[in-house]
Amino acid sequence: MPHSTNGADSRRARNIAFVILGALIVVATYLYLVIGRPTEIADTSTSHASLIAIGGYVVGAVFLAVGSIHRLPTTTVALIPVAIALNIVVGQIVSVIGLPVYLDSIGTVLVAALAGPAAGVVTGILTNVIWGLTLSPIALPFAVVQVVIGIFAGTAARWGMFRRFYTAPLAGLVTGVVAAMVSAPIAAFVFGGATGGGTGAIVGAFQAMGQSLLGATTLQGLLSDPVDKAITFTVVALLLIALPARFLQRFPFAREHRVFGRTGPKATQTALAREG
Amino acid sequence: MIRLDGVSYAYPDTVRPVLENVSLDIGRGTIAGILGASGAGKTTLAKIIAGFIPHVDGGELSGTVSVEGQGMGDLQLAEAVSRVGLVIQNPFNQISGARYTVREEIAFGLENFGVARPEMQDRVGEVADLLNLGPLLDRSPYELSGGQQQLVAIASMIVLRTPVLVMDEPTSQLDPAGTRMVFDVLSTLRGAGITVVIFEHKLELLHQHADVLYVLADRSIVAAGDPTDILADAHLAEWHIGSTRYTRVARAAQKRGLLAGLRHLPVSLEQAVAVFADDGGAR
Amino acid sequence: MSSTVYVDRGSSIHRLNPVTKLVAMLCIIVIVFALPVWWVSGLVLAVAIIPAAVVSRCGRKLSRISATILLPILVVLFVVQGLTFPGGKTALISWGVFTVTSEGLHFALGIGLRLVCLVLASVLLVLTTHPGDLMSALTARGMSPKFGYIISSTLQLIPAFRDRANAILLAQQARGLSVRGSPLRRIKIMMPLLGPLILGMFTDVEDRSTAMEARGFGSTARRTSLVPVPDSSVQRVSRWAMPMVSLAVIVVPFATGAL
Known part of the structure; x- marks a missing residue:
């Protein structure tokens, strides 16, 4: 290697620091917005909630991505553009056809299942960056939601939840609940609940029933996100079966954690030993 | 220069090897053609010579692979690729996507290796001239035809000036004129001391340009030697290689009783003219 | 494009x-x-x-x-x-x-x-x-070239991807399948559309990563840029x-x- 082991070590430490810092910022932002303001100030537009929501989430997501990208091998880097294109094209087709789900994170979940949470994080944030560059910048504040999906999907893969048909949607449901909770403050404080026609009407209905703005956006998210992610995770489990074995073999994460149940443990171990 | 000794390889989690006991010895500044039916393991052999196997693909590789006396297994991939260039079969997949014009696409590798800008500009201009890409330099690589993309893919590797160039069917999408141009460029590179290993099935062009031919069949090298001898080999059909149109004409003629007793069938226009002239003269 | x-x-x-x-x-x-x-x-x-x-x-x-x-x-x-x-x-x-x-x-x-x-x-x-200029400028300032690669590559893949999706959609319609009807019916039509599209794009990844490595993408050298x-x-x-x-x-x- 041209660079010294020392340099590699310090770079590694820096990346880990970025990941930890990013995660802390995201968690702190959420806690500040949700728990730190138990009584929602009526006139939110004069509070700093919106700056904290957009700033904390974006900075946190950027730190997580910066800390994650260095450890990705070239095969994973080459995979991510396809996954992002999949997110965006399928997400658009689904919204044009008018299905009552988003399905805009199939690529993120697939990458996380094949290459781990770090790869899922990078796919997630860059999906929203590209969505912002091509279609609409209102996707940008929501980047952190895709990051959360990437982390959860990668962890679910590590635990082998894509191996069976009933565990994949279960992992999706849990991810959907967390995604809904994380995105609610953005929808509330940045967009005033108005992220789209249908969702806006639902937020209005919850507000009319006496919910606070944040409560209303949280409930609205809980109506759609868990179902959407359960479908997404199931689609990914199906894709993992359909993709050729040789393609799946290219991803050490998937081999190491036996993300898909097909290769026997023995074969996997010898493959790993060779790589070692 | 390029030496393979008893190389066998099986992909990860497979039992049956793709290649068994392959040995090659290719000298500096030569064009070596490797013939093989589809599925014979050509792409695998190309990746072994270029160091991608076992660095990237994993799997079970035995035997030794060395380039300029340096074992490829001992090198990091980044060092291996600076010695051996690889042009892959599908030109669309070779477009990096990282750049928006043909000019930048050709320079992509130079940027990655940190070549200074003035030298980069010179080198890009030079290969663009060599492969007639001048008019395309400001276009998007995605707007080009398959043949044009293939020329860009070749240019993107030649520009790196690796001492060895491994090419996996580099003219599959090119018209005859484009194919001839590529082979002429390869001859020029050979003149500059560059070693070219080309996996190809355009036999007549290989006969004209290659210095040595190898036949890959049944997971191993089954024949090696002078192109004229290899292309006249009676076993080519068994190896599913086919033969040149001159050989086919001579064979058809023999079936009709012509060219009786001819042992070495012609593999080029000159040889064909000569044998038919002899045969006519004999009558 | x-x-x-x-x-x-x-x-x-x-x-x-x-x-x-x-x-x-x-x-x-x-x-x-x-x-x-x-x-x-x-x-x-x-x-x-x-x-x-x-x-x-x-x-x-x-x-x-x-x-x-x-x-x-x-x-x-x-x-x-x-x-x-x-x-x-x-x-x-x-x-x-x-x-x-x-x-x-x-x-x-x-x-x-x-x-x-x-x-x-x-x-x-x-x-x-131009997104390419933005990426070059940020890479020159120390952003990982992997970010630039992913963003630029995706921007150019999306039209190719969409073309393939449209081709398959047209083929489905030519076979007399309507894209109207109940959501469930529409999902049924979506699945055969998505399958081949997705699998084809993913199997190209292996090739593309080989081609990128061959051009030094994994190199640790300090990147230079053709266009200032x-x-x-x-x-x-x-x-x-x-x-x-x-x-x-x-x-x-x-x-x-x-x-």
């Missing part, structure tokens, strides 16, 4: 260093979100965004794109918050069970103008900056000055107790 909205009008805004434009956009967004009163957003719009749009000669396209994005959001925002804002007390209009409150409209105005600034500033950046990024000393100074000014604009009102 990438899927971005960039238009080359050759204006002085187009010729700025992409990082300068990025910093300006971020400063605008931070100011309007940090000072949440509606007239701050209005002022930013009047003195920064609109003049820049005029100079860039992209005004028409900017307003068309932004209107498509913003109109549905703004309509929903004003209707929903005007009617159901939890802090709404002062009734302006009452119509049966519906009551529009002035607090609700005021809240919607504050959020709405901020969103207008956010969308206009970022769309203007995208309209006047335009820059000037004025811009270098302004990239520091803009955040400073923004900070002052945000801090001063609090320090003086104006807000």
Whole structure:
């Protein structure tokens, strides 16, 4: 290697620091917005909630991505553009056809299942960056939601939840609940609940029933996100079966954690030993 | 220069090897053609010579692979690729996507290796001239035809000036004129001391340009030697290689009783003219 | 042939260093979100965004794109918050069970103008900056080249991807399959469409990663760039000055107790 082991070590430490810092910022932002303001100030537009929501989430997501990208091998880097294109094209087709789900994170979940949470994080944030560059910048504040999906999907893969048909949607449901909770403050404080026609009407209905703005956006998210992610995770489990074995073999994460149940443990171990 | 000794390889989690006991010895500044039916393991052999196997693909590789006396297994991939260039079969997949014009696409590798800008500009201009890409330099690589993309893919590797160039069917999408141009460029590179290993099935062009031919069949090298001898080999059909149109004409003629007793069938226009002239003269 | 909205009008805004434009956009967004009163957003719009749009000669396209994005959001925002804002007390209009409150409209105005600034500033950046130039400029500043690769490559893959999807969709329709009907039926038609599309794109990944490695993508050398990024000393100074000014604009009102 041209660079010294020392340099590699310090770079590694820096990346880990970025990941930890990013995660802390995201968690702190959420806690500040949700728990730190138990009584929602009526006139939110004069509070700093919106700056904290957009700033904390974006900075946190950027730190997580910066800390994650260095450890990705070239095969994973080459995979991510396809996954992002999949997110965006399928997400658009689904919204044009008018299905009552988003399905805009199939690529993120697939990458996380094949290459781990770090790869899922990078796919997630860059999906929203590209969505912002091509279609609409209102996707940008929501980047952190895709990051959360990437982390959860990668962890679910590590635990082998894509191996069976009933565990994949279960992992999706849990991810959907967390995604809904994380995105609610953005929808509330940045967009005033108005992220789209249908969702806006639902937020209005919850507000009319006496919910606070944040409560209303949280409930609205809980109506759609868990179902959407359960479908997404199931689609990914199906894709993992359909993709050729040789393609799946290219991803050490998937081999190491036996993300898909097909290769026997023995074969996997010898493959790993060779790589070692 | 390029030496393979008893190389066998099986992909990860497979039992049956793709290649068994392959040995090659290719000298500096030569064009070596490797013939093989589809599925014979050509792409695998190309990746072994270029160091991608076992660095990237994993799997079970035995035997030794060395380039300029340096074992490829001992090198990091980044060092291996600076010695051996690889042009892959599908030109669309070779477009990096990282750049928006043909000019930048050709320079992509130079940027990655940190070549200074003035030298980069010179080198890009030079290969663009060599492969007639001048008019395309400001276009998007995605707007080009398959043949044009293939020329860009070749240019993107030649520009790196690796001492060895491994090419996996580099003219599959090119018209005859484009194919001839590529082979002429390869001859020029050979003149500059560059070693070219080309996996190809355009036999007549290989006969004209290659210095040595190898036949890959049944997971191993089954024949090696002078192109004229290899292309006249009676076993080519068994190896599913086919033969040149001159050989086919001579064979058809023999079936009709012509060219009786001819042992070495012609593999080029000159040889064909000569044998038919002899045969006519004999009558 | 990438899927971005960039238009080359050759204006002085187009010729700025992409990082300068990025910093300006971020400063605008931070100011309007940090000072949440509606007239701050209005002022930013009047003195920064609109003049820049005029100079860039992209005004028409900017307003068309932004209107498509913003109109549905703004309509929903004003209707929903005007009617159901939890802090709404002062009734302006009452119509049966519906009551529009002035607090609700005021809240919607504050959020709405901020969103207008956010969308206009970022769309203007995208309209006047080629994504490749933005990536080169950021990579030259130490961003991992992997980010630049992923973003540029995706932007060029999406049209190819969409073409394939359309081809398959057309083929399905030619076989007499309608894309109308109940959601369940539409999903049934979607699945055979998605399958081959997705698998084909993924199996190309192996090849593409080999080709990238062969061209030194994994190299640890310091990257160089064929095309230089335009820059000037004025811009270098302004990239520091803009955040400073923004900070002052945000801090001063609090320090003086104006807000």
